[in-house]
Amino acid sequence: MGWCVKRSIKNRNYLKVWAFLITTVLTSIASAGDALRVGIHDKPPLTQIAANGQITGFIVDVLNLIAAEEGWEIEYVPCNWDQCNQMLTLGEIEMLSPISSNEAKQRRLDYNRESLYVNWGQIVMAGKDAIKSPLDLAGKTVVALSSDPHFADLKELAERFDIRVRFLEVSDYESVLAWVDHGPVDAGLIPRSFDLGGFQQYPLIKSSVIFNPAEIRIALSPLNGQIPNAKRIQRLDYHLTRMKGDRDSAFYQLQEKWFGNTAVVEIPEWLLWVMLFLLLLMAMLAAGVLLLRRQVRLKTGEIHEMNGRFTSFMQNLPGIAYMKSATGQYLFVNPVWETTNHLPESQVIGRQSAEIWPERDLESREQDERKVLVEGKPVETTEVHPWGKRPSYWRMIRFPIIGLPGEETLVGGIGLDVTDQKETARELTHLHHQQQLLLESVGDGICGINGMGRCTFVNPAALEILGYSREELIGHKFHDLIQHTRHDNQPNPEKESALYAAYRNGQRGDEIGLFWHADGEALTVELSVYPIANGELPGAVLIFRKQRIVA
Known part of the structure; x- marks a missing residue:
């Protein structure tokens, strides 16, 4: 949820007050589950599903470590790639892995930020050094798993550089190895994590052609809710960061167990030259940035810090939020406020409520804001919003944002839609009244x-x-x-x-x-x-x- 705050807020203390009050509201919303259903598709050795249905793999072991420390109960659900994605969309599973960060981002899924593994596509072949660069694929036939995320990238690469390659799709990686070994095709596509040692009946080698680096993450179902997802992501990233920061942790022991020292990649010569050029270019850019940084460091740092904190809060806030000056001009509104009031931020910032809605009676709301400025204390109310398709009820908390001596006090407001709770209470009261009439009659x-x-x-x-x-x-x-x-x-x-x-x-x-x-x-x-x-x-x-x- 990207956006930019258009007006500079001088004091960072404003943001600390925002963090405290928004956290207070969010923690009042319960979100818990008895067990986590995790969808697992076959991607050995990251994840693998045996013929008897047993699920193992590097990611499974890492999740078991985290679950043991968090007290989570995990149920692993075996499925193919398409089934896993459908179940995640319908909320039949809470989490899915392995999935690359790019795939999760394209599907607009919530996912953790700390990677479990860095994977990439790699070409395997039967003859050594037959294929040394992507250009050597011209005129050849390449077999790949239809659901492999690197497959689409390889086809795009071939199309972009006009490399004429014949592609063949199969349903599993063993079929990829068999087709390459038996000769009908010239090469096959597998992920870096794939262990050829487990298929010694196919004497193939990995070429120096690698592409499409992808960080492996854990995706979460959008039906879990923003708050439960944010909490689980925070705990996953916490444990992954802690384990990866300790070279003696169980994380690296599991890497040794599942990947060993067999996944050694031969870096092609052309890639070394590209990397050297990029390093030189980065050094030149770094020198230029250092020269300019002295002039703009303080102001740029403040703006980036404020934008980062606001973005982090607003992405997880389920209600409306706004900030006003002491004279009533809007300084900030969040995306939920824009959606609820059907107004973009550009038509609100710098204007008072009476200018935006001259036909509405806003006296009670403005009176609450004046009370906040005079008393210096939060004011909590339940308000009716009668201007939509149907009236809605909002629990509003307005509070002062106090700056340094000599700076004006601002007014902040956050609100949660409690219409459903109000309607439920009214229906229960009506039902109770009907039952009472029935008993008495x-x-x-x-x-x-x-x-x-x-x-x-x-x-x-x-x-x-x-x-x-x-x-x-x-x-x-x-x-x-x-x-x-x-x-x-x-x-x-x-x-x-x-x-x-x-x-x-x-x-x-x-x-x-x-x-x-x-x-x-x-x-x-x-x-x-x-x-x-x-x-x-x-x-x-x-x-x-x-x-x-x-x-």
Whole structure:
């Protein structure tokens, strides 16, 4: 989410206040999962799927190390490349690896920043030194895996330099080796990470032709949500950076285990000359930059630092954010603010709200901003936004941004859309009202019993039949008040009643039972009990009607 702040903010303390308040809002949003489903496609030795479905490889071992330290439970899901991408898009898996940073960027996926491995495409052949540069591929046939990301780059390279190459596509890397070894094709394309030592039946060698360096990353599903993805990316990068910074860490031990010393690449002579030229060019550019840097270092550093921090915050902020001067002119709005208000930043910066929306009543919002400046404290409100297709509710926090002595105090604001929460609460209230009307309108007595046998709700018909008030029933054991004695005046064991079987054992029942009226009269009733779930213990709903009065 790239953008540039058009007005210079003099004090870096503004940004520190932004970081604190935005972090406070973001941490109130819960995002957790019981297990992480990670899609794995066959790319040995980075990842490999055995015939029995067992998943192993360098990336799997690294993820297991990180999961053990983070307390994550990982479920690896084997799939081919197209299936993995579809499952990631639909949210059926939370993460996918291996994937290059370029592929993740083209698919607009979230991905971690610290690479697990640097891979590139490499040409293999049967005859030594038969192919020394990409130009030697002219007139030859090259076989490649159709889903190999380096394949598209090789075809683009050949087209760009008008190298006429015949390409053949297969479904797995062993087929690539077999076609090259048996002679129908001249060369094959494999990734740098591919271990020829595991296929000694094909005596092939790697040529000096390499291209398309790609950093291997871990991609995350966009359906996870921005906040969970940002947290997982931060933890992945933290552990990778820590392990890669220690040459004795398990990371390098796993590299030795899976790659060993067999992946030695012969660097072609032409590439050495290109690298030397680039080094000389970089040295000349560095000297020029050093000469100019003394004149512009401070101001350029401040601008880059502010842009970097703002960009980092705004990419992960799910709500609107803005900043105003003490006189009410907008100094900054984030992309979510632009989308919500249907206005680009260029039409907002430097203008007051009354200039932008002269037809709207904004007095209450401006009054809150003045209160922030006068009292120097945050003001939190819930506001209705009535100007869209449908009214929306926003939880707004406006706060002062205090500069150095002599500098004006600015007003900052952040807001989260709470429309869904408001509508859910309204629907629940309406549903509760309907249920209450239903309970009060029926002629049968209805009581709710929790898992401890205590009455939790009762309708008017039940109160009339039993002769108790609502306060005398709610919270008390129903059996002790209503079913305590049999016809022969002997105690009625609670565990023998249909009501007990319902609220403790989850058994539905119907029976003719004996209830006792509040004034001591015995009532014969027809009753039905229905078990209901109620947290750890079940409960029950009791429905009954008076059959006859027993003298």
